[in-house]
Amino acid sequence: MENPFTHSRVATGKSFCNRQQELKDLTYYVKNNQTVLLYSHRRTGKTSLIFELMGKLKKMRPVVRSIYIDLYGTLDENDFIAAIFSALPQIESKLEKLLKLASGLKLSIVVDPLTGQPSVSVSISRSERPKYLKSVMEIVASYAKKQKLVVVFDEFQEIDKYTDPGFEKRLRSHIQLHKNIGYIFSGSQKHILTQMFNTTDRAFYQMARSYPLKRIELEQYIKWAQGLFKKRKISIASEIITDIVDxxxxxxxxxxxxxxxxxxxxxxxxxxIASIESDILVRRENEFII
Structure with a gap:
């Protein structure tokens, strides 16, 4: 049996541990076109939860489509617009149609020869950015006319550092008009997100339902790990898993x-267990040796 555990990629499917209540809650919110602020510290499985949710929505009937937009490392409105354009192939597989939708816009589209996936770069003046933001948000909204859509902005706190005047207000003005779309604003810096959504003079004030992601309980780790090891016909004691989690x-x-x-x-x-921990620590130390 293939090793079901993973630490170098997003954990989904059998690699995903529990969070059934969170999946149930988020599914209900987005199916009912609610906007959710999902936040937690880094390395708490937030992105895995998002991808597991997207996979679940895809299997529903009728299908609920999703688009995941990673804002990590974006510096301004220009990057924000490019990030959305680059994510559009998740909901539109025909490059020709995307090009038609974006006709009249100055975009540089490069198709990766290995993956076949297009990436988009945008280089426009500040004065043109509002027009491009409006265009890309209208394209997103067009995919929700006949079918429910979920839009995920991950590492949403990145927009707090954008210096583009009025960007947050413009973005909200587009989002609040969208119908048949559930939005998830996800992030890992609680203090910034709290300021963005709880400060009265900020554009996103009270726009989203706050959903802090709690840690996975020990009992769930035990049940999950024991179930996977059992498929290999190996019994692993609860005390062993407890030790690992601690x-x-x-x-x-x-x-x-x-x-x-x-x-x-x-x-x-x-x-x-002690030997594995020692090996992991040694590898981590070596990663920082130049």
Missing amino acids: RCEYQPMYIQQFLFELWRQADISPAA
Whole structure:
């Protein structure tokens, strides 16, 4: 059986641990066109939850389509617009149609020869940015006319550092007019997001339902890990999993890494746990050696 644990990519499917209540809540909110502010510290499995949600929505009948827009590293409205354009192939597979929708706009579209996926760069003057933002948001809205759509902006706190005058107000003015779309604003810097959504003179004041992501409970980790090891006909004691979760301080990424290494061990014992932790720490130290 293939190792079901992962720490180098987004955990979905069998690699995804529980969060059934969160999936239920978020599904209800977005299906009813609500706007959600999802936040947590980094490495708490937020992105995995988002992708698991998107996969669940895709399997529904009628299908609920989703578009995931990663804003990490964006610096201004120009980058924001490019990020949306680059994400559009998630809901429109025909490049010709995208080009038609974006006709009249100065875009540079490059198709990756390996993945076949297009990436978009936008280089426009400040005065043109409002026009381009309006155009791309209208394109997004057009895909919700006949079918419900969910739009996810990940690392949404990045827009707080944009210096484009009036950007947040313009973005809100577009979003609040959209119908048949559920929005998720996701981020990892609570203090910035709180200021953005709870300060009376900010554009996004009280626009979204706050949904803080709590840590996964120990009992859920135990049930999940034991279930996966059982498929390999290996019994793993609750105490072992508890020890791992404690050592990793409940952080999903580190727990995944620990269990990934444990999966190939013939001896699942406290000594094996200590050895794995030592190996992981050594590798991390070497990563910082130049």
